[in-house]
């Protein structure tokens with residue numbers, strides 16, 4: 001892991017593709033660190049009173065991305081918070097740069113096959129309403145890989161349980177924090 005630039009790591013942000021376990025792992029990490037837990041999708045939904053699908057269908061993806069960016073800019077004021085982000089959020093360089101000013105950015109990685117297994121029975125993701133969702137996953141993942149790779153820590157979740165992934169993240173966070181002192 002390389003956290004080269006001096007930063008004040010008060011938060012921990014989880015990025016990664018849909019179905020990589022950001023929400024479930026995020027909750028476990030927050031519990032272990034005694035941090036608050038925040039999910040950008042949940043917050044956008046509760047603030048707007050609409051589901052992500054409704055926003056995509058009604059106003060379009062661009063409006064959803066604006067809401068994401070607006071929310072990310074507010075997160076710099078948070079302390080001791082685990083932030084689970086929507087899968088497309090770090091493809092906006094402004095978002096990634098902003099998160100990096102206050103959070104250790106951890107990416108959960110998974111193969112397209114594992115992602116498909118995890119999301120195939122779920123219906124709440126507008127981007128996967130595709131005649132061929134498997135190839136859509138492959139295509140999106142390939143396009144997003146360069147952004148996900150900009151995380152401070154990259155964890156392959158394919159062969160690890162949520163508990164193992166959590167332990168690894170907590171360890172890396174403590175390591176990064178101790179390196180700052």
Ligand code: S3P
Nearest residue numbers: 017018041052086087088125126
């Ligand atoms: C998206 C991922 C979703 C949600 C929206 C768009 C994406 O979040 O933000 O449907 O672009 O990958 P999850 O990664 O939590 O599923």
